[in-house]
Amino acid sequence: MRLLSNAAALLGKEVRTEFRSRELLSTTIVFVLIVVVLFSFTFDPTSTESHRFGPGLLWLAFLFAASLMLQPCFLREQVNDTLSALRLAVVDPFAIFLAKIGANTLFLLLTELLMLPVFAALFNVTFRGQLPGILLTFFLGSLGISTAGTALAAISAQARMRELLLPLLLLPLLTPILVAATEVTVGLMSPDPVMQWKGIGFLAVFDVVFLTALWLFGEYLLEE
Amino acid sequence: MDLPSERKIGLRFTKIEKRYGAVYALKNVDLTIAPGDCVALTGRNGSGKTTLLRIASKLTRPTRGELSFSGMAENGNPQAGFVAHTTMVYDELSAEENLLFFAKILGVVNRAQRVEQLLREVGLAERKDSLVRTFSRGMRQRVAIARALLANPSLLLFDEPATGLDPEATAWFIERLRKLRDSGCTILMSLHGESEVARLATRAVRLEAGSVVADTCAGATFQSIFLFAGG
């Protein structure tokens, strides 16, 4: 199907470009590290409490990082108007979004997985044996953040004050992700780990709803 | 390599209007371009040439009016080859990578061969592995032209295509354009004043403040259309 092959080709290019310079990944990882460290100063994690509020801080750090990391998404395409070239070449503009969502989800996921051991060390939490659950949560959460974030990045790229605008639009919208992902992660990192499927359900619903909305309205986001 | 008549594309602009707030980039433009025509668009800066081209490429939606195609593109996407003011290529990729990428998306058969052939034609075969970031304006323009020609489009849209090209590259471009025109491609190009490129046109249209003010189809001469084409 042309849509999927277009998206795959675009995704390939995005990933290849990023791994060549690694500038987005490296800055994002360092940013999350800084935020998590600062949080650990402010919240003095003793073992009994930290598994309860730690995950919330972790997801907050991811959300802040994402709202910065997603900025270049469409700004890059404005430099030489390559967005027009893409729009001319692809059959369905949704392919452009799918590719960018895929790339952003991948980058976010990589950042999160790299941060996991650091977080666990600083906040004295364990996730022994809960890795599959955590991976699922991170994946669904990152997918949601990327989907909404990519859509809003397309909007903010066309407005003024875009660096401040994107977090302003994105963070309230991502409330369900923050709440649900935090709850599930708290459950997985507690001394008696428990899997909150309802939370996973909310993440999945968010992902499906926003992917569908983007499929329906994406072309208008890119319109001139 | 003549295009069979079914593959030729004609365009019809009907009462096209493009408005940005109260500013009219295009006002009530009626223009029919026959399949295989090579049309030179001229006019001052801000007369609407670029907007008309972007509407023809379906990048920009008109505020009012309709654009229809005849020929193979009647119900589909004409997939025009577009060379714009901006180069529309990625700085952080090499010339070859850029072309291979776009060729993949466009579904070009025998990508590698086609890209190699085009790079040779535009004279960038030696620099194919250099990042576009390192290229001069003229070299970028050549990559942009190569990109436009990748999928052998039947409709070509050029916005001041000879900008930045040195005399050698300009001569190559004119030859290429002649071949494309003779093979039946429909070409719509915006130009700044009379030039070698303009001489290839079979028709000329002058825009002023978003409206068509002169057309060789309506009796005007080529000279008169280009005479006042200042910057």
Next chain:
Amino acid sequence: MMKRVVLSAAAVLLVIAAAYASFFVAPEERTMGALQRIFYLHVSCAWAGLTAFSICFLCNLLYVWKRKEKYDWLGVSCAEVGTVFTTIVLISGPIWAKPAWGIYWTWDARLTSTFVLWLLYIAYLLLRTLIEEPDRRALLSALFGIFAFIDVPIVFGAIRWWRTQHPAPVIMGGPNSGLAPGMRGTFFFAVLAMHVFMWFLIAERYALEKMRGDVELLRQEAEVS
């Protein structure tokens, strides 16, 4: 013109009547006494706010589809009015909570969700100030409005689930839970009055926006010629 005068008069009179009813007609609540009366304002504003935002959503969809300016004007009017009503909800909640629970804010499921809703529409209004060209502004804010609105049920659901994990005081229970018959009448009258008032505010705001649009068009035309 006549219609607008009648609407304004009706709106104001109804609100005054509803206020009177809240204070003097509705029976006093058993446990909380006079304080509970703020409920009529709080909940009727909440419903009116949601109605306004729903109309805004419809306008957003219609604009993307039809591209007629009037949908943009109506959309922003509804968004602003909805935000005003939501602000009243967010202020009246704590006013009740302080005497009732001793704290101004509780992360009560509905109040929290309302706060997020409020933030989303503030973002919508801010977005509009950052795009100059009218057609772009209308389209992009309509698209954001659509994303914001479809997010709202998910926000409500997620926060309510979160609250079941961490129970907190609930502000004024459910709207119809345990509403005595005497109260019900006043309550629905208050809701009606607020909706008429909402309609009046939207109509006035729309007229203003329409005028602004026309003036802007004239100004730009004057600049060009």
